[in-house]
Amino acid sequence: MRGLNKTYPAVKGRRGAPGTPEVRATDGVELDVRRGEVFGLLGPNGAGKSTLVRQLTGLLRPDTGSVEILGHDIVRHPERAARLLAYLGQESSALDELTVSLAAETTGRLRGLDVRRARAERDAVLAELGLTPIAGRALKKLSGGQRRLACFAAALVGERPLLVLDEPTTGMDPVARRAVWAAVDRRRAEHGTTVLLVTHNVIEAETVLDRVAVIDQGRVIACDTPAGLKERVAGEVRVELVWRDRAPLQVPEVAALRERAVESGRRWTLRLAPEEARAAVATVTGGAAFAALDDFTLATPSLEDVYLALGGAARQGLVKA
Amino acid sequence: MGLYAGLRDCRREEEQLDVSVVPAEVLPGGAPAVPETARGPAELGPAARLWPSLAAVYRAQLSRARVARIPLLFVATFQSVGIAVMMRGVVDSGGEAQSVVAGSSVLVVAYVALNLLSQYFGQLRASGGLDHYATLPVPPAAVVLGAAAAYASFTVPGTLVTAVFGCVLFGLPLGNLWILLAVIPLAGAALSGLGAACGLLAPRPELATLLGQLGMSAALLLGVLPADRMPEIVRLARDLLPSTYGVEAYARTFGAHPDWAAVLVDLGVCAGVGVVSLAVAARAYRRAAVR
Numbered sequence: 214m215r216g217l218n219k220t221y222p223a224v225k226g227r228r229g230a231p232g233t234p235e236v237r238a239t240d241g242v243e244l245d246v247r248r249g250e251v252f253g254l255l256g257p258n259g260a261g262k263s264t265l266v267r268q269l270t271g272l273l274r275p276d277t278g279s280v281e282i283l284g285h286d287i288v289r290h291p292e293r294a295a296r297l298l299a300y301l302g303q304e305s306s307a308l309d310e311l312t313v314s315l316a317a318e319t320t321g322r323l324r325g326l327d328v329r330r331a332r333a334e335r336d337a338v339l340a341e342l343g344l345t346p347i348a349g350r351a352l353k354k355l356s357g358g359q360r361r362l363a364c365f366a367a368a369l370v371g372e373r374p375l376l377v378l379d380e381p382t383t384g385m386d387p388v389a390r391r392a393v394w395a396a397v398d399r400r401r402a403e404h405g406t407t408v409l410l411v412t413h414n415v416i417e418a419e420t421v422l423d424r425v426a427v428i429d430q431g432r433v434i435a436c437d438t439p440a441g442l443k444e445r446v447a448g449e450v451r452v453e454l455v456w457r458d459r460a461p462l463q464v465p466e467v468a469a470l471r472e473r474a475v476e477s478g479r480r481w482t483l484r485l486a487p488e489e490a491r492a493a494v495a496t497v498t499g500g501a502a503f504a505a506l507d508d509f510t511l512a513t514p515s516l517e518d519v520y521l522a523l524g525g526a527a528r529q530g531l532v533k534a
Numbered sequence: 535m536g537l538y539a540g541l542r543d544c545r546r547e548e549e550q551l552d553v554s555v556v557p558a559e560v561l562p563g564g565a566p567a568v569p570e571t572a573r574g575p576a577e578l579g580p581a582a583r584l585w586p587s588l589a590a591v592y593r594a595q596l597s598r599a600r601v602a603r604i605p606l607l608f609v610a611t612f613q614s615v616g617i618a619v620m621m622r623g624v625v626d627s628g629g630e631a632q633s634v635v636a637g638s639s640v641l642v643v644a645y646v647a648l649n650l651l652s653q654y655f656g657q658l659r660a661s662g663g664l665d666h667y668a669t670l671p672v673p674p675a676a677v678v679l680g681a682a683a684a685y686a687s688f689t690v691p692g693t694l695v696t697a698v699f700g701c702v703l704f705g706l707p708l709g710n711l712w713i714l715l716a717v718i719p720l721a722g723a724a725l726s727g728l729g730a731a732c733g734l735l736a737p738r739p740e741l742a743t744l745l746g747q748l749g750m751s752a753a754l755l756l757g758v759l760p761a762d763r764m765p766e767i768v769r770l771a772r773d774l775l776p777s778t779y780g781v782e783a784y785a786r787t788f789g790a791h792p793d794w795a796a797v798l799v800d801l802g803v804c805a806g807v808g809v810v811s812l813a814v815a816a817r818a819y820r821r822a823a824v825r
Contacts, residue, residue, distance in 0.1 A: 284575025295671040296578040306663035310598040322590035325580030
């Protein structure tokens with residue numbers, strides 16, 4: 214799996230609207246995604262993930278830099294992107310008033326399938342995702358998660374070697390999520406499909422991704438496997454303290470901890486070396502501090518910790534769900 | 535190997551810009567060092583051809599009518615029938631009645647094709663819905679023409695109902711009603727082309743709605759009332775409005791011996807405006823989709 218097949222080097226975008234200062238949404242991003250990989254872009258809102266994706270899908274021209282997908286130069290030939298990839302954006306307004314079945318069929322036909330094949334693939338995909346029972350209902354009338362799943366179905370009709378999915382599982386229940394990842398896995402196993410996934414869901418990122426690039430303020434601040442990223446902060450333990458009312462600052466050890474804590478209401482989050490964590494736990498589980506303590510947790514690092522340790526600007530940007 | 539060349543290029547660019555933020559070690563299996571297995575560029579998926587994709591868009595848009603457009607079609611028809619009734623109190627039978635019936639019939643086309651289509655594209659553009667089409671290998675013309683054709687089709691029942699009702703109300707002959715088979719598609723092309731262009735060019739959706747509404751109001755005010763009562767400037771404005779030619783083509787056919795050449799000229803103007811405005815709309819779509 215060393216066969217390097219896609220390169221997204223040096224995508225640089227600059228988007229400024231009149232009246233607002235120029236925003237550099239993607240800043241010298243350089244990424245390689247290998248064929249057959251599930252590659253994630255992780256970052257808080259406004260990090261530049263969607264801008265990056267729009268550049269990759271040919272929707273937005275980068276100011277400088279190059280984008281190459283499966284050997285095709287997308288900056289020079291943006292129209293080829295549509296013939297190489299299927300894109301699931303965050304908006305469904307183009308399909309909202311169609312039935313699930315017609316949305317999938319029409320999308321397939323617009324991907325160049327003839328009527329017969331579009332219908333056959335539509336039926337197969339709807340069955341695969343468990344959408345057949347609601348095939349006749351308009352997307353607008355469905356719940357958010359079902360609608361998302363229907364849009365995902367539309368993205369799968371008319372097989373493409375690259376799937377670009379922008380937060381595909383938003384609003385979905387666990388059953389629908391599983392259906393999505395099963396469908397992705399199947400395509401990967403059968404056709405070597407590459408998946409580029411945009412997410413700010415850390416848990417999902419840890420479980421489904423082969424590799425992940427952490428994006429912050431338009432830059433790639435890290436790029437590795439989830440496990441590899443977590444190793445970087447392996448020396449740390451996350452301690453979360455929740456106080457009943459307010460922190461007992463009269464206890465000197467607690468006052469000292471405060472300097473290292475990220476406070477959010479009654480909750481303090483600390484990243485500490487293991488022995489420091491032990492000492493902190495000993496402090497708060499004894500004496501005056503314990504009386505004021507509502508709850509505490511000790512946890513090994515997650516991708517969120519990695520993100521914060523790497524200097525992510527947004528302190529609370531990632532969803533843990 | 536195209537890949538390798540591309541990488542070298544970008545390296546050079548990176549050096550000039552000095553913005554590379556990714557240390558080499560974060561790219562496991564690093565970029566240029568990896569030997570490229572001699573797999574050439576991947577085969578491109580099929581592109582959708584114009585007519586099949588136009589048909590697919592048309593069908594999808596037509597089905598939207600069932601979900602979202604039926605009440606609006608009622609409004610369009612009701613409005614035109616209402617105007618015909620109102621004008622019955624003002625205008626006698628004869629030449630003026632012909633303008634009223636033709637004007638109120640074509641008004642349905644203006645309402646749906648110009649106003650609603652402009653709103654639709656304005657909203658689609660603002661909400662990012664165009665991304666869906668823009669990431670499919672479909673010709674811009676197919677999206678624009680498919681939507682325009684569907685909206686023009688939405689107008690058929692309303693236009694027919696208004697025309698028949700108007701003819702009965704004013705005692706006009708129904709014999710040449712078939713001309714609507716030419717008037718609806720051609721006026722529909724002209725007006726939906728304008729509507730699509732407005733919707734896709736307007737920088738904000740409210741502006742698209744406004745333009746569509748204004749266009750429809752113009753068609754209402756300038757199309758329904760007989761022209762010979764108007765001052766010169768209003769007549770000039772009337773001549774600039776494409777719906778006028780649809781109205782006149784239809785109005786001319788009420789006579790015992792219609793001037794078919796003039797009818798053809800009027801329809802030709804509609805067709806010409808249609809071609810131009812749809813071409814503009816297709817260009818606008820391309821620009822709106824790939825920002």
